[in-house]
Amino acid sequence: MPQGKPETVPDDGLTTRQRRRQPVLAVHTGQGKGKSTAAFGMALRAWSAGWPIVVYQFVKSPKWKVGEEAALRALGETGKGGHVTWHKMGEGWSWIQRPGTERDHAAEAAEGWAQIKRDLAAESYRFYVLDEFTYPMKWGWVDVADVVATLRDRPDGQHVVVTGRDAPAALVDLADLVTDMTKVKHPMDAGRKGQQGIEW
Amino acid sequence: MPQGKPETVPDDGLTTRQRRRQPVLAVHTGQGKGKSTAAFGMALRAWSAGWPIVVYQFVKSPKWKVGEEAALRALGETGKGGHVTWHKMGEGWSWIQRPGTERDHAAEAAEGWAQIKRDLAAESYRFYVLDEFTYPMKWGWVDVADVVATLRDRPDGQHVVVTGRDAPAALVDLADLVTDMTKVKHPMDAGRKGQQGIEW
Numbered sequence: 001m002p003q004g005k006p007e008t009v010p011d012d013g014l015t016t017r018q019r020r021r022q023p024v025l026a027v028h029t030g031q032g033k034g035k036s037t038a039a040f041g042m043a044l045r046a047w048s049a050g051w052p053i054v055v056y057q058f059v060k061s062p063k064w065k066v067g068e069e070a071a072l073r074a075l076g077e078t079g080k081g082g083h084v085t086w087h088k089m090g091e092g093w094s095w096i097q098r099p100g101t102e103r104d105h106a107a108e109a110a111e112g113w114a115q116i117k118r119d120l121a122a123e124s125y126r127f128y129v130l131d132e133f134t135y136p137m138k139w140g141w142v143d144v145a146d147v148v149a150t151l152r153d154r155p156d157g158q159h160v161v162v163t164g165r166d167a168p169a170a171l172v173d174l175a176d177l178v179t180d181m182t183k184v185k186h187p188m189d190a191g192r193k194g195q196q197g198i199e200w
Numbered sequence: 201m202p203q204g205k206p207e208t209v210p211d212d213g214l215t216t217r218q219r220r221r222q223p224v225l226a227v228h229t230g231q232g233k234g235k236s237t238a239a240f241g242m243a244l245r246a247w248s249a250g251w252p253i254v255v256y257q258f259v260k261s262p263k264w265k266v267g268e269e270a271a272l273r274a275l276g277e278t279g280k281g282g283h284v285t286w287h288k289m290g291e292g293w294s295w296i297q298r299p300g301t302e303r304d305h306a307a308e309a310a311e312g313w314a315q316i317k318r319d320l321a322a323e324s325y326r327f328y329v330l331d332e333f334t335y336p337m338k339w340g341w342v343d344v345a346d347v348v349a350t351l352r353d354r355p356d357g358q359h360v361v362v363t364g365r366d367a368p369a370a371l372v373d374l375a376d377l378v379t380d381m382t383k384v385k386h387p388m389d390a391g392r393k394g395q396q397g398i399e400w
Contacts (some may be wrong), residue, residue: 033238036380037241038237038241044272046267047269048267048271066248067244071245071248078274172384172385177386178385178386179233179383182379183378184229185372185378186377193321
């Protein structure tokens with residue numbers, strides 16, 4: 001239950017208003033459910049604030065996010081809030097003109113990150129979901145030090161949420177908001193498979 | 201990263217298809233961020249599946265969810281997915297004709313729960329978010345044993361997500377999916393207050 005009372009007031013010379021405007025870097029990690037789901041939930045607030053939103057989906061399993069994609073695209077199309085842009089690595093990235101070709105996943109992940117860097121530099125969006133972006137870092141496809149330096153030095157006013165298990169320590173150190181989604185119990189433990197409407 | 205592979209297959213005589221159709225009771229608890237946010241993220245999938253959705257907001261702090269409410273209402277109004285109904289305890293509950301009067305919170309919470317019981321019995325919705333519903337249970341305003349028995353025996357096909365800290369053990373025992381949102385780091389630790397678009 002949010003209380004809205006900071007425990008300490010930092011000695012950074014900023015007013016509360018200035019501090020409120022600081023962009024947030026959030027990390028949703030851990031073994032449990034809800035990492036991506038909570039990021040998409042945050043996108044609802046960003047949409048409502050009228051912010052341009054972009055989602056980069058870094059793991060090739062398109063089935064798992066089709067509900068969120070359809071919903072956020074539909075929201076974007078209402079014209080009542082922020083625009084929504086959605087890029088999927090598994091389909092060759094939306095900005096690339098030759099989708100569908102089977103390519104090297106490491107190269108594809110690196111291309112995704114290069115585009116994120118361009119977007120941040122150009123201030124193309126105000127709310128970024130880098131979904132399952134911890135995995136290309138973990139697998140060495142994207143350089144963690146480059147990610148940390150880029151996010152640290154990004155132009156002002158751009159909020160970023162990174163999701164995925166095993167977030168690198170340097171990213172956790174940099175982040176403002178880190179939540180570990182801890183699995184207590186999961187239907188798959190009891191032999192249930194995922195179902196439409198709940199799992200995708 | 202979802203794998204979709206159950207670790208065990210239960211000896212319950214159900215086919216995978218039947219098991220997939222079992223309604224889910226999920227609990228998002230813990231001290232960290234993302235409990236409600238992930239529930240609203242799940243609502244995106246439910247909307248996309250065309251399911252009627254209802255949200256019951258049990259704690260009086262309307263400022264904190266206005267973004268999600270606006271977004272989910274806007275989605276419901278597109279007519280492309282499920283309908284969305286949103287009830288707020290803090291405003292006297294939407295189905296009550298005399299909103300705005302200052303009333304006893306315990307009685308109001310009990311009225312909310314009574315309406316949920318009616319909705320479940322009538323199968324009014326397919327996806328229920330009982331937001332911050334752990335608190336009225338914790339404070340003794342709603343009887344935990346009644347909640348557990350009602351949710352256990354609810355008519356089929358109705359998915360329920362309960363959010364809030366300190367979920368009662370009996371509810372956790374009953375639930376299919378329990379995630380503890382564990383706080384690793386939060387901007388308020390560094391003296392930042394919440395900001396629009398991120399916190400509400």
